[in-house]
């Protein structure tokens with residue numbers, strides 16, 4: 726585990742609304758290794774979500790370099806980035822971001838359909854992915870028919886369906902009670918340990934963060950310290 730998968734150099738992000746400028750990232754350097762699970766911690770507003778969104782190309786950083794599997798993310802246009810995300814990245818958000826009108830299996834297969842996979846292959850892969858999170862029997866349930874923990878498992882299945890280089894998780898257990906959160910975290914930790922899935926996880930929860938290989942502490946738009954865990 727020493728091949729770099731994501732490298733960012735001097736990453737800066739300044740939001741402008743009207744006359745107000747917010748320097749959300751002030752020169753971040755980060756190197757995420759293949760198979761690594763990295764937790765990002767820090768007080769509310771310190772730039773964790775901004776970092777995740779810039780690294781994954783959801784937001785365009787103001788300046789700096791980002792390389793993912795040797796590809797320069799900054800040089801891609803919006804369409805290229807959208808396609809790249811659908812093909813090579815997985816996402817898990819605090820609020821699940823499942824489409825309520827779609828069934829579990831339809832939600833899970835969506836990233837594949839977006840990137841042009843044929844419907845039959847997409848359906849098969851989505852079913853396998855649901856099985857891998859213990860929800861093989863729940864493909865035809867809609868989000869409203871599932872518990873919070875099951876919904877988050879569906880988003881984990883969705884994040885894995887394209888066999889991503891990396892999964893980005895922004896406070897994935899933030900909306901779950903502690904028992905349910907433990908279930909989701911042990912699922913993610915298993916995927917990291919057994920399948921070598923690379924994960925960058927934002928969390929407020931120290932216990933959750935300590936399940937990672939490394940904790941990156943942020944403060945006011947910079948990395949203030951790093952801790953090696955395992």
Ligand SMILES: Nc1ncnc2c1ncn2[C@@H]1O[C@H](COP(=O)(O)OP(=O)(O)O)[C@@H](O)[C@H]1O
Pocket residue numbers: 740741742747748749767768769770771772773774775776
């Ligand atoms: N879309 C935006 N427009 C303007 N300012 C923003 C936007 N998103 C975040 N910010 C600001 O950037 C800073 C970092 O926010 P964020 O990355 O969401 O922090 P965290 O995830 O650590 O709570 C905050 O000051 C926040 O108000």
Ligand SMILES: [Mg+2]
Pocket residue numbers: 773774775
């Ligand atoms: Mg945030």
